[in-house]
Amino acid sequence: MNAIIESAGLRRSYGGFDAVRGIDLTVARGELFALLGTNGAGKTSTLELLEGQAVPTGGTVRVLGRDPFHDRAEVRPRVGVMLQEGGFPTELTVLETVRMWAGCTSGARPADEALDMTGLGGRRAVRVKQLSGGERRRLDLTLALLGRPEVLFLDEPTTGLDAQSRRDTWELIRELKNQGTTVLLTTHYLEEAEQLADRLAIMHQGLIATTGRVADVVAERPSRISFELPFDRFLGELPPLASMGVTRHDTVGRTVLLETRNLQHTATELLSWAHHAGVELHSLDARSASLEEAFMEIAKNLDHEETR
Incomplete structure (x- = not known):
């Protein structure tokens, strides 16, 4: 590296x-x-x-x-x-601010080029104090990019x-x-x-x-499948969950929640069973874990360890 x-x-x-x-x-x-x-x-x-x-x-x-x-x-x-x-001088315009910063930057790009890169080209003549919070963030980025x-x-x-x-x-x-x-x-x-x-x-x-x-x-976090079973069907009618690759399951009313480390295998087994059994799985949703889920689980586990 x-x-x-x-x-x-x-x-x-x-x-x-x-x-x-x-x-x-x-x-x-x-x-x-x-x-x-x-x-x-x-x-x-x-x-x-x-x-x-x-x-x-x-x-x-x-x-x-x-x-x-x-x-x-x-x-x-x-x-x-x-x-x-x-922290910008609020009375300067956007263009004046960039030119001032460019004067302190080695090999600075042209001010207009930098402003166009961050979508502030149309705000050149606006005073800094009149910019929205989001526009000020874009001005921050403009200055960070000035020196290539x-x-x-x-x-x-x-x-x-x-x-x-x-x-x-x-x-x-x-x-x-x-x-x-x-x-x-x-x-x-x-x-x-x-x-x-x-x-x-x-x-x-x-x-x-x-x-x-x-x-x-x-990938360290499990994928999830959820669906609703018809009223005349029960979770026990599915193939053995372990053979489907399910590591954890739960039910909320008629909704079944499955966790798996092999989403493709579990989803294939589930849909194959539903097809042969003539079962329609309502509100079917299958998805890999997201970074947000991984982040929340890590933070939760660390907090738990510290309170032990």
């Missing part, structure tokens, strides 16, 4: 509170990596260390082979950073965006990744991570609870 972002035993403490408690992280060149976690999990604290905004309490961090804090002069021109919230970064850090990039703007931003991030940009993002939108990320890590109370490819993290 050609690592562009690396950390080993990374720690960050505030007084007596350990926000980051020793994490190992590797992001490859051209990869899009998502850092997930509940509020207070340590995502932003970790991101600030990787960006070089603070010195770690312990451990090491490297970005583009350099220490992002102590070698800031070498690293910063090659990195774009989108914070959770930017090799590495892009995005902290909650689509917070406050409407559905269309969010998807437009996803397309822009995909395009940047396809051009070779390495992206590390945090997000509370699990669909966003599922759509964009090559790999992800889920943090909990300063530690990484699990990491891997999105498909692998999701």
Whole structure:
């Protein structure tokens, strides 16, 4: 792996509170990596260390082979950073803000080009104080992209965006990744991570609870099938559930819920039985686990372990 972002035993403490408690992280060149976690999990604290905004309490961090804090002069021109919230002079227009930032950025793209990339071209003459929350987030992203970064850090990039703007931003991030940009993002939108990320890590109370490819993290959770049996049929008439690959089942009224590690096999067995028995399965629904389900289960299990 050609690592562009690396950390080993990374720690960050505030007084007596350990926000980051020793994490190992590797992001490859051209990869899009998502850092997930509940509020207070340590995502932003970790991101600030990787960006070089603070010195770690312990451990090491490297970005583009350099220490992002102590070698800031070498690293910063090659990195774009989108914070959770930017602080802009409210009386400047959008174009004035971008031009001001471009004056502090090595090899900045033309202001109009950057604004068009994020869909703010039509808002050039609007004062920052008149922008909506979503438009301010797009302005944050515009400034992060000004220097044509090799590495892009995005902290909650689509917070406050409407559905269309969010998807437009996803397309822009995909395009940047396809051009070779390495992206590390945090997000509370699990669909966003599922759509964009090559790999992800889920943090909990300063530690990484699990990491891997999105498909692998999701595959660790069972798939589900649900359906309604006719009133003249009963669950016991189905083939033995174990032979169908069912690992857990439940009933709610006439609705049957099945969990399985082999969705294709279980669904095939169920539909074959229904066909030969002449049974119509109402409200039939079969689906693999989602990242949201995996995330919620991991968080629930970790909370349970800590209260034991």
